[in-house]
Structure formats: C-alpha cells, structure tokens
Amino acid sequence: MANEFDSEKIEKMKEMCRTRPVLYSDLDHMKKGSTGFLYEQGYSNEEIAAALELDLHEVENNLEGTGYPLELRKVEKFKDMLPPNIGDVIKIRIPEWGSKGAPVETKASVVQYILKGESCGLIVQLLEDVDTGYPIMAEKKKNDEAVIPLDWYVP
Structure with missing residues (x-):
C-alpha cells in the first residue's frame, strides 16, 4: 500500500511526464517515452510502474531494445529540429x-x-x-x- 510520501512522489512523476522533453513522446499505449524519461531521471522500475499504471513486466519491456531505445534511435536524427x-x-x-x-x-x-x-x-x-x-x-x-x-x- 502506498503511503502519503509515495502518493506525492507518484503525482510529481506524473506531472514531470506532462511537460517532459518532446524526445520522450509516447507513441503508443505502452508509454515507452515516459518510461525512458522517468528511468533516466533515476526512478526505480517499481516507481515507474506505479506512476504510469503499468505492470512491472511492461516497464522492463519498455526499457529493452524493442521499447524506448528503439524509438530513440528512430527519432534521434531529428532531435535538433x-x-x-x-x-x-x-x-x-x-x-x-x-x-x-x-x-x-x-x-x-x-x-x-x-x-x-x-x-x-x-x-x-x-x-x-x-x-x-x-x-x-x-x-x-x-x-x-x-x-x-x-x-x-x-x-
């Protein structure tokens, strides 16, 4: 059960995702960009799962080669634009x-x-x-x- 601190932390993570860098856009319902963004901000997989309402397995998949890293490779050539x-x-x-x-x-x-x-x-x-x-x-x-x-x- 999440305590008050956890609840505030989760809300902060959700707010960060609403204004995150465009490079971390979500392109599908799996929330790959948000997962990559929060992971690079130092949050644990468990915290990310709670904030994004994903299963822990989905978070782990999003951080693998077919998740956010693949999306990043596709968009990286446009990042300066x-x-x-x-x-x-x-x-x-x-x-x-x-x-x-x-x-x-x-x-x-x-x-x-x-x-x-x-x-x-x-x-x-x-x-x-x-x-x-x-x-x-x-x-x-x-x-x-x-x-x-x-x-x-x-x-």
Whole structure:
C-alpha cells in the first residue's frame, strides 16, 4: 500500500511526464517515452510502474531494445529540429496553397512528435483559429489537434 510520501512522489512523476522533453513522446499505449524519461531521471522500475499504471513486466519491456531505445534511435536524427518540451507554445508557419494567399503563422502547443517512414512531424494543439487553403489545416479551430510536418515549426 502506498503511503502519503509515495502518493506525492507518484503525482510529481506524473506531472514531470506532462511537460517532459518532446524526445520522450509516447507513441503508443505502452508509454515507452515516459518510461525512458522517468528511468533516466533515476526512478526505480517499481516507481515507474506505479506512476504510469503499468505492470512491472511492461516497464522492463519498455526499457529493452524493442521499447524506448528503439524509438530513440528512430527519432534521434531529428532531435535538433524538435521543440524542447511537451506543452511548449510554438509558432508554426503554414505554407501558401496554390493561389490562396501568403503563408499563415499561428501558435500551437506541442503534444508529441510522430514518425512516418523516414520523416518526422508534430502533433500540436492549435491556440488560435486557422483558416488557410492548405487542405490539412482548412478551417481548423482553436484547441483542434493537427499533425504537421516538422519543417512547419519555426524555432
């Protein structure tokens, strides 16, 4: 049974995961990124299991070659282009589409990175309404999520 100290520690770990570096994004329900992040912060496998509501076996698997280390190898080549942290407010520039005007800049909050083949994108939550001719962004509203190419991010 967790005592008061353990409960506070678990809550602190959960909060750390909400604003962890984007490099530790979770790409699936197994929470590989969160597992890797908390492990590198010095938490035990048991503490990680409690904070992420995973079985100890799942935590151990996440720390093996098919878990977070594999994900890290895939995204590492993009790490210098990624925004720093989940939850960061960033500027994105949506390019013009056809003859429908100039590029549009807007603000968004970072949710996670997403790999597709040999490229990388971002899942963001828009902080403003966006209406552009670009098909994936047409009539997007504040708080909508969008998947954008990494090169739309303006550091």
